[in-house]
Amino acid sequence: MNNEYGPSFPNEWLHAVAKYDIYELPLDQNRKFVTGKWKKFTESVLNGTDTFIFDCCFIQNPVTMGMIKYDSNKEDVISYVLELATIAARLNPLLIYVEQNDPEHSFRKAVGERPKEWSEGFIDYYTNQGYGKNEGCKGLEGTLQVLHARRELENEIFNRLKIAKKKVDNSSNHMNDYKKVLAGILSEYFR
Numbered sequence: 775m776n777n778e779y780g781p782s783f784p785n786e787w788l789h790a791v792a793k794y795d796i797y798e799l800p801l802d803q804n805r806k807f808v809t810g811k812w813k814k815f816t817e818s819v820l821n822g823t824d825t826f827i828f829d830c831c832f833i834q835n836p837v838t839m840g841m842i843k844y845d846s847n848k849e850d851v852i853s854y855v856l857e858l859a860t861i862a863a864r865l866n867p868l869l870i871y872v873e874q875n876d877p878e879h880s881f882r883k884a885v886g887e888r889p890k891e892w893s894e895g896f897i898d899y900y901t902n903q904g905y906g907k908n909e910g911c912k913g914l915e916g917t918l919q920v921l922h923a924r925r926e927l928e929n930e931i932f933n934r935l936k937i938a939k940k941k942v943d944n945s946s947n948h949m950n951d952y953k954k955v956l957a958g959i960l961s962e963y964f965r
Contacts (some may be wrong), residue, residue, distance in 0.1 A: 799950050801844045808836070812861045820864060822946065825964075832858055832869065833928055840926060841921065842855050845904040848927060853934065855931050862937070868963050869939040871932055876924060876945060936965065 796804055808831075819826065833855055841853030859867075874880045884891040893914075900906045900917045911919050930940065940959050944952045 790855075797843075801839055801846055801850070804839050805857075809857055809861060812858055816861055816865055824960070832862075833871070833931055837924060837927050837931070839926060841905050841924060842900060845905045845908045847921075850929075851927065852934065854930050856934065859937050867937055869935065869937060870959060871928075871939065871941045873925075873941055874943055874945040875943055877921055881918065882914075882922060885888070893940065 792798060796807060799807065834855040836858065837851060840846040841848075897914060897917045900920045901911045901913065905911075905923065906916060906920045909916075909919065909923075911917065931950055932941070942952070942955055942959070946952070
């Protein structure tokens, strides 16, 4: 709203709206809201024939909220994702988890390619709250520590999921090869 309306948008209105931002809610309220949305969605599409593709809302968002923002107990974060999996299980989902063999290299590459504001915002988010703050992580190196810990947690979550799942490594940055791998996974799954 600030970007769109600038200083003409009253701060008190911005603060009034921001307190209802799902990413600003305490973790238990976030989880209750998100799982409720997943339940409603599952019920509404259960008997349909459409295919839905979601990006980041299954593992990434709960881990970001639980670990990165609030440094919650690991089992609470894992159970959040497992609850989503239980809700979605009736839809026979397929999780395609994209990873890279050298996330540090990938992140450093992104920092070099993107605007400085992006990396500053990312580093601030990862080191000045929740896990990063509690572990004393600072700057780029601290962000890499948080990303490493995040990867370990996401691997544990992935291994505990009881739904159809595949890991895909996109480290090569060869988009055509990556598309072929994804097409192969999807054609196998939707036989």
